Amino acid sequence: MIEKKRRDRINASLGELRRLVPAAARDPHSGKLEKAEILQLTVEHLRTLRSKGKIVHFFQPSRLRATRVYRLN
Numbered sequence: 001m002i003e004k005k006r007r008d009r010i011n012a013s014l015g016e017l018r019r020l021v022p023a024a025a026r027d028p029h030s031g032k033l034e035k036a037e038i039l040q041l042t043v044e045h046l047r048t049l050r051s052k053g054k055i056v057h058f059f060q061p062s063r064l065r066a067t068r069v070y071r072l073n
Contacts, residue, residue, distance in 0.1 A: 014038050021045045 017038050018024045024033060024041045033041075049055045 010035075017042050 014035055018033060021038070021041050023045060024038055046055070
């Protein structure tokens with residue numbers, strides 16, 4: 001039961017990413033994208049936004065992970 005809820009949350013989040021990431025949303029076969037493909041498209045989209053200066057990462061040095069992402073207008 002707990003495992004099913006965890007998988008349901010993962011799948012719901014992947015579905016949301018598929019709708020939010022332009023490359024995944026434009027793909028006519030986006031309903032058939034594998035989970036790994038959705039994650040890859042998300043990473044590529046975030047890298048593009050970062051290179052264009054649209055987002056800035058603030059890192060927590062002790063954990064080496066992004067703690068907040070801010071959008072710049």
